Amino acid sequence: MSSLNPRVVFVSRQTEYAALLTKHGTRGQAEFFLSTRGQEIEELEVRDALQSRALTAAKEAVPSEWSFVHVVREDLNRFLFSAEDIIVPIGQDGLVANIAKYLDGQPVIGVTPDPGASEGVLTRHGVDRLPGLLKSARHGDVDIQARAMVEAKAGEGMSLLALNELFIGHRSHQSARYVVQSGDAEEFQSSSGMIVATGTGLTGWAKSIMTATHRVIDIAPEDDRAAFFAREPWPSRTSGCEIAAGEISGSAHLSLLSRINEGGVIFADGIEHDYLPFNWGVEAQVGMARKRLSLVV
Numbered sequence: 001m002s003s004l005n006p007r008v009v010f011v012s013r014q015t016e017y018a019a020l021l022t023k024h025g026t027r028g029q030a031e032f033f034l035s036t037r038g039q040e041i042e043e044l045e046v047r048d049a050l051q052s053r054a055l056t057a058a059k060e061a062v063p064s065e066w067s068f069v070h071v072v073r074e075d076l077n078r079f080l081f082s083a084e085d086i087i088v089p090i091g092q093d094g095l096v097a098n099i100a101k102y103l104d105g106q107p108v109i110g111v112t113p114d115p116g117a118s119e120g121v122l123t124r125h126g127v128d129r130l131p132g133l134l135k136s137a138r139h140g141d142v143d144i145q146a147r148a149m150v151e152a153k154a155g156e157g158m159s160l161l162a163l164n165e166l167f168i169g170h171r172s173h174q175s176a177r178y179v180v181q182s183g184d185a186e187e188f189q190s191s192s193g194m195i196v197a198t199g200t201g202l203t204g205w206a207k208s209i210m211t212a213t214h215r216v217i218d219i220a221p222e223d224d225r226a227a228f229f230a231r232e233p234w235p236s237r238t239s240g241c242e243i244a245a246g247e248i249s250g251s252a253h254l255s256l257l258s259r260i261n262e263g264g265v266i267f268a269d270g271i272e273h274d275y276l277p278f279n280w281g282v283e284a285q286v287g288m289a290r291k292r293l294s295l296v297v
Contacts, residue, residue: 004084005066006138010058011089011099013073017041017048047114054090054113054127061130073098077274081106086137088130089123094164096122097200097269100149100293101161107137107144109296121203122295137296145297147221148198150248151289152266154276161289162268164201168256168284169193170263171272175234177259182228182246190239192231194256196248196286199223200293205270215245224288225249253287 014022020030020041031041055070062068071079076099081087087108089095096110110123111130118124125133136142152166153159160166169176169192176193179186197206199219209229210216217227226248233241248254256278258264264278278284 005063006084006086007082008062008066008068008134009079009081009085009087010055010068010070011073011076011087011095012051012055012070012091013095013098015044015048015051017044020044050113051091054111057127058088058090058111058130061127061134063134066134076102086134088134090127091123093119093122094270096293096295097163098271100147100163101268101291103293104291105294107142107294107296109133109137119203122200124297133296142296145222145295147200147293147295148224148226149289149291149293150196150198150226150286151291152196152268152276152284152286154266154278154282154284158276160266160268160274160276161291162196162201163198163293164204164269165195165197165206166266166268166286167193167195168266168278168286169231170260171265171275172263176264177239179257179259180230180243181255181257182243182248183252185243187240187243188238188259189230189233189241189243190236191233191241194228194230194254196226196228196254198226202227213245217245217247219247226286226288228254228286248287250288253285256284256286258282258284 024030024033034041085106087106090111111125111127112118112123115126149161149163151161175190177190179188199221219225230244233244235241258278258280260279265275266278267275
């Protein structure tokens with residue numbers, strides 16, 4: 001443990017209310033816009049106020065001799081994290097997934113602005129617990145859950161990490177064509193794309209796929225395993241659906257060779273604008289990542 005005082009990095013994203021004000025200019029115009037669609041602005045105002053109060057209280061919880069910085073999600077790819085940082089995302093569970101790929105072992109304390117409405121998977125702490133958690137994290141006296149991540153490598157030196165899931169397919173989610181290889185099995189597929197999910201991701205997008213297909217795979221968040229699912233694979237004379245779901249574990253990889261003329265992408269955790277190209281001839285190797293998310297539980 002370093003003798004230097006840590007820096008607390010608060011991360012948040014713009015609320016729906018703030019986004020409406022940015023787009024429409026005034027509260028009145030935003031309210032009118034929503035009313036024409038049968039919606040009310042008050043609920044968004046409440047959520048915005050909860051977020052603002054949580055951020056204020058969180059900053060007040062930082063010991064006076066420490067430093068802190070506040071980063072919005074859109075600036076994460078331009079922010080330089082340091083080894084001594086303590087990361088405090090304040091918002092919904094998805095925000096933690098957005099941060100994970102930028103970290104390398106720093107403790108993450110997920111805070112929810114509204115404990116009553118949060119799923120509490122990754123942002124499980126109320127802001128009232130933050131003073132004690134910060135001090136405990138400083139001394140390494142917290143329980144850490146090392147959540148597994150998956151990594152896609154495509155092309156020379158290009159890779160992408162995901163805490164929840166990777167999507168491999170066409171950017172418009174139309175039919176994607178590729179050759180998939182899992183172990184000794186190989187198949188040409190035409191589908192709505194492939195999802196590769198960690199144990200963390202099995203509570204999200206992959207859960208809806210398992211519900212619809214009745215294929216259930218159980219993986220704990222810390223397990224060095226991931227599940228993959230072909231979305232609506234189309235059986236035809238040339239394409240199959242035998243490799244519709246399965247697992248990756250340890251040092252094993254799932255291989256996909258693109259047969260998409262243009263628009264092929266690999267993106268992580270729902271962030272579609274941050275992607276690797278997956279056009280004709282690109283081969284993606286997907287496996288378990290070296291990095292893990294150090295989530296304070």
